[in-house]
Amino acid sequence: MNNQTAWWKKSVVYQIYPKSFYDSDGDGFGDLNGIREKLSYLEKLGVDVIWLNPIYESPQVDNGYDISNYKKIEPQLGTMEDFDMLLKEAHEKGIRIILDLVVNHTSDKHPWFTEAKKGKENPYHDYYIWKDTIPNNWGSSFGGPAWEYVEETAQYYLHLFAKEQPDLNWENPKVRKEVQEILRFWLEKGIDGFRMDVITLISKDPAYPDGPVIQNKAYGSYYAGCASGPRVHEYLQEMNREVLSKYDIMTVGEAPHTSADEAAPYTASDRHELNMVFHFDHMHLDYDENGKYAKNRVKLTDLKEVMTKWQDTMHECDGWNSLYWSNHDQARAVSRFGNESEPYRVKSAKMLGTILHMMQGTPYIYEGEELGMTNAHFESIDEYKDVEALDIFRDFTERKGFSEKDTLELLGLKSRDNARTPMQWDNTVNAGFTEGTPWIGVNKNCKEINVEQCLADQDSIFYYYQKLIQLRHEMPIITDGVYELLDKENESVYAYLRKGEKETLLVVGNFTDKTINYHIEEKVQAKKSRLLISNYNAAETFERDLSLEPYGACVYLLEAEK
Ligand code: NOJ
16 A cells, blocks of 8 residues: 555554443443443544554453453453444444554463473474573563473473563464464454554564663663564564555554664565554653663653654655554653643643644554543552552562652652553543442542543643644645754754645644743744644744743644745
8 A cells, every 4th residue: 555645644543441441341340342332432532543452362460461362352351242343333433443463472371372381292382482491681571580481391481571471482484374364363354453562572583692781670681682683574574465465454563672763674665564663762761770660851852852863764764653652551641741730731731742743653642641641649559450560669679679658659650550540531439430349540630630521621631632633634734744853952842843845834832831932943934824723822823932831832834935
């Protein structure tokens, strides 16, 4: 398909964490029928695509990223009939659905693995990665070594994530065929694409080299031996040739530890691999010597540098960007990049939306972002459910010597559970998410921040996002315009252009809680200007000097001078 006209370039994706979205049967877990009930809400917001986090049968060690059957729906979430209905009803509303493809690893309860560990002669043994002795210092993402001993085989298997998530051996052509078969199964049902979990890690360096010990961790990093490994492009091209290219779908690969230059071959249209990737460069900007769990705030000049690098590189290679501030693995966008405190929460959430949605790429809205949902800041470790949070708590308090209070503060800033608390629908009990006991606590601010409140307020973040989405649908320049950063060194204001042939967009956002008189560079010339959207009372036409309110954002359409 010609990338110029691909539907996914004009689309806005809404990410749903099914377990936390809406519970239709009162068991405390969100489910597929719950999503069906809320399709009209998503239609009203105007999104084009829904990405569902894993919905397959899973022991839920890592909330569905440990799959025991790729062709069955997790019973907590519903049945295959429920899924079929969801897909049909979404399509009837013009909303596409993409699924999470998790094939770097399976669950240890997947029949492939239960067979594989029976013995070296078992036909499934070679579906996984085994070593007679531990070959390197790699640590798993959720604590402990990345190698686990199995008595039956007297061997160690590799797991980059929890030990219940053994890594598949992609060197084995049978594994690749199985994956193709899974892809076909879902594509034949009519789904519209895949988000591919840690897909850049599927090819391992056969030397299994030691990794550097970084971020004061107990073990070495596996990235050196896994990120964009030697055969990853071959595998993806094969997958594309055999399956993906036969369907009109979108694909987005999760690409940890992948720079913009490394991402180019994954997404460049002439390579026939993926349409776009999720990178983490902007997520790493507030790390410190202990990695993600840090109190740092992102420096705006660093953020501009990273976003600009990706805008430029993807444009030059004819690839495509995924645009996101948050997802199920990250803190809430407004808490991390904006200001979650009143009176700035709503303004800064809208400002962040403006800056992201006017860039080139496909924007992803994580559930609740359109309400300005904030971090949960749980006060006790007992409230946390995530395998990563529990490991960090143990590691920081027992090995690194942090106090429990400090560790809880760090979890409050960065834990994945911040993004996983239930969607806040109204101000009734459990935020209207469930009539039962929610599997994870509801954010305490749900009485003030919820869908009902947002829908009743014409000035809410919801309606602002609705307008951002509408603008993308109506204005080709938002899809095609060439990005140009202005005023690179400015520590407070993010300003950029999107240049088309006849017109230009000027996008400006104030990242501070101060009013700023902002002078637009002289080189930005316009005959006429028109305000397209703003989160404050910005002037209707563009003047050289803009008075930006705290967290103020505005977008002007500039007509070129002739
Ligand atoms: C990335 C997913 O987004 C995350 O939630 C999961 O824990 C790991 N991959 C392992 O599948």
